[in-house]
Amino acid sequence: MPIYMDRHYVEGATRHAIANAHEKDVERQGKYGVRFLTYWFDEARFTAFCLVEAPDLESIKRTHDEAHGNVPHEIIEVDPAVVEAFLGRVRDPPATDLAKPAALVPIDPAFRAVMFTDLEDSTAMTLRLGDAKALHLLHVHNALTRNALQSHEGREVKHLGDGVMASFASVPQAIDCAIAIQKAFSAYSAEHPEAPLHLRIGISAGEPVEEDNDLFGATVQLAARICSHAMPGQILVAEVIVEHHPGGKSLFREVSQITPKGFNHSMPLYEVAWQGP
16 A cells, blocks of 8 residues: 655644644544554644555545544655655654653654765776775775764665765754764875775755655755765755754855756855864
8 A cells, every 4th residue: 555645734733732633643544544654743843744554645635634624735655665764764653652741752853954975086986996996995985974874873865876865863963974974084085095085965954745746855956966066075055954053153154156956046055164164
């Protein structure tokens, strides 16, 4: 049976109201042959996202309408593996967590930071060093990157051969991980000047479903475009990253305005000062 993610905008909603609505959905799900797997709620933006197994979109709408009247604004079919890669789960939290008082249960807002990395001149590296040496360096690249992801709770969504796409539950985690990656590559290159490795990094952030009918569609596209604008050894981020970083703008420097391919407006790019002022 297909899996869908829907998006609700509920002005003034609280975590308690959304939890109650989810319970009402579960109570009525059998009538229309649907199964509510889990949900996320962003209290700051009054947006909720449900993950639902259902025969079709209309069954989801009918269940929501009968349960509490809050029909979703968007519904998209999704791959559970992709949802888990980006958001970290496809089921409700364990029962032990659900048993806690509602005020103590952490609510995941589903807002994610998405990072792309790209190794400089990986094709030229193979031609220059040969297959065996280039493969070894790619293994080094993978190890350095994955060690940083693991240390900063990043999820590797996709391996791109000479880079990765990763997801983070918070902007600070993404920034700290990007800095750790660049520092690791810098240290490696200093120790191996005969075959240095330099990485580009681009980061954006957003909700899983907006208006492009895709799971993190615009956010992923923008992070990839930003990465392509970065110089080797540079971390570039979208303005949304600066806005959601608790340290404010002190870590960032605006470097340019771009109109990324596929976007119809210009936007600022910010560089992360990972090497210090």
